[in-house]
Amino acid sequence: MTAMVEISHLTKHFGAFTAVDDVSFKVNKGEVLGFLGPNGAGKSTTMKMITGFLTPDAGTVTVGGDNIANSPVAVKSRIGYLPEGAPLYSDMTPEKFLHFVAEIRGMRGTEKARRVDEVIQKVNLESVVYKPIETLSKGFKRRVGLAQAIIHDPVILILDEPTDGLDPNQKHEVRSLIQSMASEKVIILSTHILEEVDAVCTRAMIIANGKLLADGTPASLAAKSPLHNSVEITIRTDNPDPVNRELEQLNGIKSVEKFKTTDGCVSFRVYSSTEQTPISLVNQLAHDKDWKVENLHVETGRMDDVFRSITTQQKTTQQKVAS
Amino acid sequence: MxxxxxxxxxxxxxxxxxxxxxxxxxxxxxxxxxxxxYIGNFFDRGQADLTPFFSFHPWLYLFLIPALAMRLWAEERKGGTIELLLTMPITMPQAVLGKFLAAWAFTAIALALTFPIWISVNYLGEPDNGIILAGYLGSLLMAGAFLAIGSCVSALTRNQVIAFVVSAVICLMFVLSGFPLVLDFFSIWAPEFIVTAISSFSFLTHFEAMSKGVIDLRDIIYFVSLISFWLFANAVLIEYKKAD
Structure with missing residues (x-):
């Protein structure tokens, strides 16, 4: 089966600045792909090229078998797009605006009315459909933007920072909406909120300075963290030094780090020298020594650590090359 | 379509x-x-025609049409909706034409609403309504040319004030190039064919004949090709300047 979205060697310059630098990837149905990256990394530019707004300087975008350079209208009709900041015709009402989008997407008559009603219900816009968009709150505006993106039930949904600037409840709503559509679509979204990737994405890509730096499941990316598989243990004690020594003497331990002391409790992080997590060893030891364990768990790794190390690593190597 | x-x-x-x-x-x-x-002395002239009415249209359009056209694309740029519009399954010519025709239809509505003056002149005398119709047609065509210029300039900027000023200046040049004062300035030193070329580019030259009831195919072709040229430039400019 061919991939729904296939990007190869995509490149875009703005003057001397390279916004997207030779990016290639494929996405299939059922995948929710998260673009991660610092501001100005090239996430939005990549999306603008996939949606046909910008023309790439080099490389191709193929959506559902059609090359966007040859059949832009066919490609655009398969895509639903929420641009960054959800721009909307602010003097229209959501109802008029959605009818406009439905018409331009080729719907007419009862089909159009049915689809408009459906999306209004799906994103909970009922209470504001007759108010001018400019008077709506940010959350409602974002929902109108989402509604126009899904009105034609597109196979491919591209969302540029869909939850940016929303409050936690609104974020949760948008994420549930994305998850509810995930199985039957290709969804590509960009974000710089890392928890979001864990919450909705099946696959994550880290982009910085226009380059694709990492590609994998959120778990596999998190596993690149140095913290991955380490054990965190918190013990109630006044004298942490012997505990530290005991932990260090365990088999297969690379190092032990005492990282927090609060209210008579001391927290250690135990790093394994192998692939295996040392939790059972630590647990056994704690049991044998009768330590008062307050907390004991395996660290799965943190996306933000990985993100920071990958994106800053690249910056320093670049600086070295430059100097 | x-x-x-x-x-x-x-x-x-x-x-x-x-x-x-x-x-x-x-x-x-x-x-x-x-x-x-007042300025055209509609009553004192004692003639049953709308020449004083039409003769001021180029000057009215000079600042009113750029004001109407300035938002066409500048507003889309400013609000970011240009990204929404151009990622819909439509082509660039469709977007440019749809917007232009709407603005043109709007000026047609405004022009049609001046009908009381036509009623007045019919009430007061017996004008040649064919001439008046030709005048309205010429005025509408000229408005279209002003609008096409305004639409094209509006595509260049996200600032509506800049769009207004620049298109007003370009329109002014197209109007003035047929103005006797400007032509006299050129006729002193320039050869005849240059003066003719300059005046042939003028809205005034082509509109005056129509407002007097002479529908010359060349005048219609002039306005239609002017509109086409500026709209074509409009589409090309948006294509190239989408990213800014």
């Missing part, structure tokens, strides 16, 4: 959801009346 119609409807309705439409129409009717009656 269907897509042009969808964009056309949205744009035209857009004029009427804001006060722009009403202010524009009222000012247009009010000023065209004032110019015709």
């Amino acid at each position: 269907a897509n042009i119609w969808v964009i056309f409807k949205r744009e035209l309705a857009g004029y009427f959801t804001t006060p722009i439409a009403y202010i524009f129409i009222i000012i247009f009717i009010f000023l065209s009346g004032i110019f015709a009656f």
Whole structure:
């Protein structure tokens, strides 16, 4: 089966600045792909090229078998797009605006009315459909933007920072909406909120300075963290030094780090020298020594650590090359 | 065609959801009346025609049409909706034409609403209504040319004030190039064919004949090709400047 979205060697310059630098990837149905990256990394530019707004300087975008350079209208009709900041015709009402989008997407008559009603219900816009968009709150505006993106039930949904600037409840709503559509679509979204990737994405890509730096499941990316598989243990004690020594003497331990002391409790992080997590060893030891364990768990790794190390690593190597 | 119609409807309705439409129409009717009656001496001339009414249209359009056209693309840029519009399954010519035709239809509405002056002149005397119709047609064509310039300039910037000023200046050049004062300046030193070339580019030259009832195919071709040229440039400019 061919991939729904296939990007190869995509490149875009703005003057001397390279916004997207030779990016290639494929996405299939059922995948929710998260673009991660610092501001100005090239996430939005990549999306603008996939949606046909910008023309790439080099490389191709193929959506559902059609090359966007040859059949832009066919490609655009398969895509639903929420641009960054959800721009909307602010003097229209959501109802008029959605009818406009439905018409331009080729719907007419009862089909159009049915689809408009459906999306209004799906994103909970009922209470504001007759108010001018400019008077709506940010959350409602974002929902109108989402509604126009899904009105034609597109196979491919591209969302540029869909939850940016929303409050936690609104974020949760948008994420549930994305998850509810995930199985039957290709969804590509960009974000710089890392928890979001864990919450909705099946696959994550880290982009910085226009380059694709990492590609994998959120778990596999998190596993690149140095913290991955380490054990965190918190013990109630006044004298942490012997505990530290005991932990260090365990088999297969690379190092032990005492990282927090609060209210008579001391927290250690135990790093394994192998692939295996040392939790059972630590647990056994704690049991044998009768330590008062307050907390004991395996660290799965943190996306933000990985993100920071990958994106800053690249910056320093670049600086070295430059100097 | 269907897509042009969808964009056309949205744009035209857009004029009427804001006060722009009403202010524009009222000012247009009010000023065209004032110019015709006071400056053009509509009554004192004692002639049953609308020449004083039409002769001020180029000057009215000079600042009213750029004001109407300045938002066409600059507003889309400013609001970011250009990204929304151009990622819909439509082509660039459809987007440009839909917007242009809506603005043109709107000026047609404003122009049609000056009908009381036509009724007046029919009440007062026996004008040649064919000439008046030709005048309206010429005025509408000229408005289209002004609009095409305004639409193209509007595509270059996200700032509506800049769009207004620049297109007003370009329109002014197209009007002035047929003005006797400007032509005299050139005729002193320039060879005849240059003077003719300059004056042939003028709105005034082509509009005057039509407002006197002479529908010459060359005048119609002039306005239509001018509109086509500026709209083509409009589409090309957006294509190249989408990213800024």
